[in-house]
Amino acid sequence: MTEDPQQAKRPVSAALAGPYGHPFHPILVTVPIGAWVASLVFDLASRVVDDPEFLVKGSSWLIAIGVLGALAAATIGFLDLLAIPTGTPAFRTGLLHMTLNLLVTVAYAVGFVWRRGADTTRAVPAGPLALSVAALGALAISGYLGGKLAYRYGVRVADEATQASGFKR
Numbered sequence: 001m002t003e004d005p006q007q008a009k010r011p012v013s014a015a016l017a018g019p020y021g022h023p024f025h026p027i028l029v030t031v032p033i034g035a036w037v038a039s040l041v042f043d044l045a046s047r048v049v050d051d052p053e054f055l056v057k058g059s060s061w062l063i064a065i066g067v068l069g070a071l072a073a074a075t076i077g078f079l080d081l082l083a084i085p086t087g088t089p090a091f092r093t094g095l096l097h098m099t100l101n102l103l104v105t106v107a108y109a110v111g112f113v114w115r116r117g118a119d120t121t122r123a124v125p126a127g128p129l130a131l132s133v134a135a136l137g138a139l140a141i142s143g144y145l146g147g148k149l150a151y152r153y154g155v156r157v158a159d160e161a162t163q164a165s166g167f168k169r
Contacts, residue, residue, distance in 0.1 A: 018076070023156040025076045029146070031069030035062045036108060036139065040132050043124040056120045063112045063132075070105040074098070080156050090153040093145055100142035107135040 018024035039062035046052035046059065081098060084091045111131045118125060149155040157163075 018156075023076075023080060025073060025080050025156070026146075026150070028069065028073035028076055029143075032066040032073060032105075032108075033139065033143070035066035035069060036132070036136060039063050039066065040136055043129050043132060046123040051121075052123045053120050056115075056118075056122075056124055059124060060112060060115050063108050063115075067105055067109050067112065070101065070108075074101060074105070077101070084155060090149060090155055093149055093153065094155070097142050097145040097149060100138055100145070104135045104139045104142065107131055107138070111135070 039059040042055045042059035042062065046055040049055065077098065081091075081094045084094050111128050114128050114131070115124070118128070150157055
């Protein structure tokens, strides 16, 4: 049985996952990535200012926004995963990408809860800070895998004939 690589280029549901050649998942992932990177900046800044309360509270809000954004991105990403033929390197990469992202989201949710009882007038403690650094590292690895899915395997990317139209004079 020959797998159809074009299957991974078309959405399971264009209304939910985005139309052919223009998936929603890549735009949705900018919310958690941006929020979590900014939360780490706030965490680090909380350790160098005299009054860190606004940074500590802001970091918690950013983590919460990131978790909510990640859940939205994961929902659409799961639809993209369903379009990939099972048993293929692209599908295995997609499963690893999804698993890492779910673990990262859980880590940030745990970090959010961990911070809830902390004193916001003091800098972010070392434990929650270390968890954020580790989670962001795992997110970077997962992002690499997401890039591999799109740029190497062409998942949810328009086929070569469609792409070629952008290079004609």
